[in-house]
Amino acid sequence: MTIVAMSNEWRAHQIEDFKRQFSAYGDSALHLAYHAAVPVVLNSELLHLIRINFFLDPPESLPYDIEFDFLLSSICYQIDEENFEIEPKARCYLLEKLFDKYGSKRISEIASLLWEYVAYCSPWESRLTLKRAQQITALSILSPSKAIEWLNEAEKDRSVQHGVDRSWYVVMRQGLQESAKLVAKARSKSSPxxxxxxxxxxxxxxxxxxxxxxxxxxxxxxxxxxxxxxxxxxxxxxxxxxxxxxxxxxxxxxxxxxxxxxxxxxxxxxxxxxxxxxxxxxxxxxxxxxxxxxxxxxxxxxxxxxxxxxxxxxxxxxxxxxxxxxxxxxxxQDGRPSKRPAFPNRDLAQVADDVPTSKKRFPGRVQTQNPFLPLTGAVDEAEQFFNGDRTLDRIFKVLNSDSNVALIGDRSLGKSSLLREVARQAQGRLTPPREPIFINLVMLFSEDEFYEELCAKVGIAEDTRGNKLNRALRNKHLLLILDEVERMVQDGFSRRVRDQLRGLSEGKDAPLRLVLAARRPLDQLFPDGYDDGMVSPLHGICVEETIQPWSAESVRQFITTRLSTTAVRFSENEIADLIATSGGSPKVLMQLCNQLFRSKAF
Missing domain, CATH: 3.40.50.10140 (Toll/interleukin-1 receptor homology (TIR) domain)
Structure with a gap:
């Protein structure tokens, strides 16, 4: 079998695995993959925007929880903590299918979404080549001639190409040629x-x-x-x-x-x-x-x-x-809008009158920073943390009573944000003080990698485990915070890891105090035992704190707080719809509010 044939067979195997994994959604999940193949790189925020723009309403309606599973599926590879790539061969195949099924209009809509996302959200400001690659990808669909012109000018301009290797331009030109072929193919099929x-x-x-x-x-x-x-x-x-x-x-x-x-x-x-x-x-x-x-x-x-x-x-x-x-x-022959215009803000209108410009902005629409961030992942800044003070009080009360804590709750309820806030407040609220060590297990695929990460964070010799680890931590006081504990049920992890964590976290002067986050209670997540009557090592040593969806009042307070620094306001009907649609999930609420804010502010 030739290398090309092997590559095609492997790509087909990837796609078939993906279709089996998402068979409950019919062909809609695969159609989402068609759309997700347009960007060079995906992150969870961009995938969410693609879903809510093209797969929110029937006949192709996909739930928000498919996003997490999609990024961890057989066709995606994790590049770093935030970014994912669809394997190039699979991406080419998916793009061809996108062109065949949806035509040039849909492709342009996705490209416009990508262009606006890079322009307004700026997720890759610190990674110039990745940002430029996304822009060129969108521009190659929206205006191929401008994409080539921009690339030529950027290569000549040293200020633009600062930090960009010349080989990058070669790769991007090859990508433009492939995009041009696909665009031409779609236009030849769909254009009257x-x-x-x-x-x-x-x-x-x-x-x-x-x-x-x-x-x-x-x-x-x-x-x-x-x-x-x-x-x-x-x-x-x-x-x-x-x-x-x-x-x-x-x-x-x-x-x-x-x-x-x-x-x-x-x-x-x-x-x-x-x-x-x-x-x-x-x-x-x-x-x-x-x-x-x-x-x-x-x-x-x-x-x-x-x-x-x-x-x-x-x-x-x-x-x-x-x-x-x-x-x-x-x-x-009628200029009436298809939807109700935004309410004109009086103060903004007066300010606009005083601005020496040849044009006024659209009524009620202002350029302002979107307060509904981050769209994905945990809240990393203390001032953005919301609605968790009572939960934090209970967590630190348990920790100061020489016990460990497990946060239990469904996805997207804010467990990761709570863990990060625990890490920020730990040294000021724990008696005696403990140094917080935060580890996200979603990035670790075996107990070897777990021990490497733990040793690196603590600052001890690499691959220290067993009794050596017990001795190395004997005089330390650490708060070990573990997110996505579900990872420990996978094949790369054995029971020995949990046995050691239990031994290191029991007792008043134990080297470790644990704060864990999981979607299911620990006795259900780890039902193993050595002998009859014995339970999982983590069972019984953690006081479980159940994380609930936000109440309607909390959702209202969150929206009011975030909008207070802007001139934008949501109507009562819009807020009621956000409460119902989000189901009290902070992550889903943030994403929906971000989208609504963008429709009013830009």
Whole structure:
């Protein structure tokens, strides 16, 4: 068997394992994998955004708890504590399936989500190559020509490529070539422009040569959203008649989009193009002519009478939204929004009036930092910790009575955040003081790795265990905090680890005091025993603290507290919906609030 054949067989095996693991969800889980293959690297926050944007409502509705299992599935590999990668061969396969099933519009939507996530959430600011790779990936789908242009300029600009090895650019160019092939394949299948040359198209795009990049970017956005376009760069191919193609664009398209700039207004041939559309609809009853202003200019004469879509000075995300909203309003001859506008904030409006700018921001929408963070994982900053003070009081009361503690509760209820807060407060609240040692077992796959991590954290010789470990810790006073204790039931861990932890944590002057976190009670999690009548080593030495979902009142207080430093407010109906949808899960609540806040603030 050749290496290629072996690789393909292995990839197929991965996919089949994944389908078996998520068979309860039908094909929806695999379709989520199609979408998740677009980013170069995944983290739990990005996967969550993909799920709630594309798999929240029927017919493909997936629950939030699939996210954790997805990242630990057969097709994902953990790069570090936060980031995961889909194996390259599997990723290529999934991308092809994504293009085949959903077409170019969906792919552009995912790319836009990725671009906005990198821009607004900035999860990889300290990892320049990873951030750039994600941006290039999104841009290669949204605007391939701009992706190539950006990559070329970045390589020349030493300030941009600081810390970026030249080989990275080679790899990214290869990725762009692969993306270009997939994009071309999807467009050839899904775009009506390739189905029949006799079918009328929605838009003819009239532009000058200097504004060709604008025309191509706008055309791409329109086609990605289901419209059809006639564009010189795409349709005027060698062997065709230029005059015939131009005439076809003017006469066989329902609307003409004029790319307005000084270049356009000064050119001679563009007047004939927009005038042809104007003559067919002189009173603008069906919006035959739709100008889009891309550069500072002032139309005169008849052209000045046509209301244009203005994207001058806007960001790419804003410009795309304005274009699509403007086009939709022009086609239905009605500019009413599809949903209730945000309530205009009086103070912000007054401030905006005083700002020396040529444009005002949208009413009630402000650029401000999202207070609903972090979206995934535990809360690492003390000022962000919420609704756990009473639980902490009980935990430290038990610890000061010379006992150990186990936090028991379902996923996403804040156990990890509580553990980190215990670590932060330990030295000030324990009598006598103990040094906190925090270990997340989700990153450890065997007892060998556990002992290596423990020794490194304590500062003793590597791979010290058994009686040597007992002697090494004899004069120490440590608070050992273990997250994801479920890991100890896997094959790489034996009962001896728990036996030693019990021995080191029993008694008033024991070297260790334990704080554990698990999803099930310890006697259910570790039901083993040596002889009849004996129980699991950890059973009976920990006082179990059951972690409950937040109450409705706690959810309200959390939302009010987080929003207090911003100008954004949630309505009563929105808060009620957040209470019901989150089920009192802090993690789910944080993610839902983050999404709602972003819809109001950006």
């Amino acid at each position: 422009r390739h189905q029949s040359s006799n079918v009328r198209k929605d838009f003819f795009i009239s532009h000058t040569t200097p504004d060709g990049a604008w025309a191509e970017w706008i055309a791409w956005i329109l086609e990605a959203n289901g419209y059809t376009v006639h564009l010189q760069a795409w349709d005027f191919v060698p062997g065709k008649s230029f005059v015939r193609e131009m005439n076809q664009g003017v006469t066989e398209c329902d609307h003409t989009i004029a790319i307005l700039s000084d270049n356009y207004l000064k050119a001679n041939f563009t007047q004939a193009e927009w005038a042809a559309a104007f003559r067919q609809d002189p009173q603008s009853q069906v919006s035959r002519l739709i100008p889009i202003r891309v550069g500072e200019c002032k139309p005169t004469g008849l052209l000045s009478q046509i209301i244009y879509i203005d994207i001058v000075g806007r960001t790419e995300v804003e410009a795309e939204r304005v274009i699509l909203e403007g086009i939709a309003a022009a086609l239905k």
